[in-house]
Amino acid sequence: EPEVTQTPSHQVTQMGQEVILRCVPISNHLYFYWYRQILGQKVEFLVSFYNNEISEKSEIFDDQFSVERPDGSNFTLKIRSTKLEDSAMYFCASSGGTGGSYNSPLHFGNGTRLTVT
Amino acid sequence: GDSVTQMEGPVTLSEEAFLTINCTYTATGYPSLFWYVQYPGEGLQLLLKATKADDKGSNKGFEATYRKETTSFHLEKGSVQVSDSAVYFCALGGGGYQKVTFGIGTKLQVIP
Numbered sequence: 129e130p131e132v133t134q135t136p137s138h139q140v141t142q143m144g145q146e147v148i149l150r151c152v153p154i155s156n157h158l159y160f161y162w163y164r165q166i167l168g169q170k171v172e173f174l175v176s177f178y179n180n181e182i183s184e185k186s187e188i189f190d191d192q193f194s195v196e197r198p199d200g201s202n203f204t205l206k207i208r209s210t211k212l213e214d215s216a217m218y219f220c221a222s223s224g225g226t227g228g229s230y231n232s233p234l235h236f237g238n239g240t241r242l243t244v245t
Numbered sequence: 246g247d248s249v250t251q252m253e254g255p256v257t258l259s260e261e262a263f264l265t266i267n268c269t270y271t272a273t274g275y276p277s278l279f280w281y282v283q284y285p286g287e288g289l290q291l292l293l294k295a296t297k298a299d300d301k302g303s304n305k306g307f308e309a310t311y312r313k314e315t316t317s318f319h320l321e322k323g324s325v326q327v328s329d330s331a332v333y334f335c336a337l338g339g340g341g342y343q344k345v346t347f348g349i350g351t352k353l354q355v356i357p
Contacts, residue, residue, distance in 0.1 A: 132288075161344065171289070171334060171347040184344060219288060233279060233338075234345050238288035 134220050134237035141210055141244055149205045149240045151220030159224040160203045161234060162195065164188070164216040171219070177203065210244045217241050247272040251335045251348035258325055258355050266320040266351045268309075268335035276337040278302075278311050278318040279345065283332045292320075292333070325355045 133152045141147050153160050162174040175185040177195055194206045203222075207214055218241075221234040251268040258264060270278065280292040280302070293302030298313035307322045318335060335348040 134288075163347075170349045173344045173346065176344050221289075233277075233291045233294055235291070236281075236289040 132220055132222055132235050132237035134218075134240050136240060137238065138241045139243070141242070143212060143244055144209050147207050147210055147242065149207075149218050149220075149242070151203045151205070151237055152201050153203055153220065153222030154235055155201070157222035157224055157235070159183075159222060160195075160197070161221040161223075162205045163219045163221065163236075165219065165239075166216045174205075174218075207242075210242075212244050215242055215244045247276065247337055247346045249335050249337055249346055249348035251351055253349060254332075254352040256351060256353050258353070260327055260355055260357050261324045262355075264320070264322040264325045264329075264353065266333055266335075266353070268318045268320065268348060270316050270318065270335070270337050272316075272337055275313075278309070279336040279338065280307070280309055280318070280320050281334040281336055281347070283334065283350070285331070289334065325353070327355045327357055329353060330355045 132154055135150045139147055160177040163171050164174055165171045173186050175189045175195055176183045192208050196204050217239045219239045220237045223232045223234045248271045252266055277296045279294045281289045282292045283289050292307055293304040295302040295311035298311055301310045309318050309320045311318055330353055332350045332352045334350045336345045338345045
């Protein structure tokens with residue numbers, strides 16, 4: 129079964145540094161998402177992306193965050209200047225393959241654990 | 246806005262016990278409802294879903310029925326196994342390809 133893959137699995141960075149989290153969504157999917165989960169807390173929506181633009185973003189997704197689909201396969205999340213409170217597990221998801229149903233569920237990757245020190 | 250409320254854990258059960266994890270939701274319109282499961286060290290996997298009222302989603306012995314009148318989507322399993330130990334998230338989607346909103350997650354621990 130096709131999978132969403134994320135790299136790296138664990139990223140350690142210093143406060144103020146830029147990080148790029150990478151995702152390869154399922155190949156025929158059209159909708160892409162980033163979520164995060166601070167340790168022990170709920171899974172929070174960050175942003176959704178369709179047709180090469182952001183379709184929705186949450187209050188968490190401020191100017192420090194950006195997303196990009198630089199080629200036909202990758203979907204990246206960039207945090208420009210990391211803060212301690214950005215430490216979390218970041219999940220990429222995709223949905224909506226060609227011919228998929230209107231209520232196509234999200235398929236998640238295994239996540240990237242970001243630790244900001 | 247849309248929201249999901251689920252019982253907080255952890256829930257500890259003996260093997261072969263009956264499981265219920267309660268979930269209620271608030272949403273405009275007619276969302277799809279989901280249960281996702283997160284095994285230790287892994288990502289979120291779709292466990293089951295229901296797209297309209299009175300639908301029953303089922304998978305791996307787990308079931309949940311979309312109850313519009315009580316705005317609930319409780320997860321049940323008749324006989325849990327140690328391998329079911331995980332965190333279970335109730336979630337709703339606004340329909341189409343809109344974002345999914347998650348509950349806080351309920352940790353289930355099954356002991357032999």
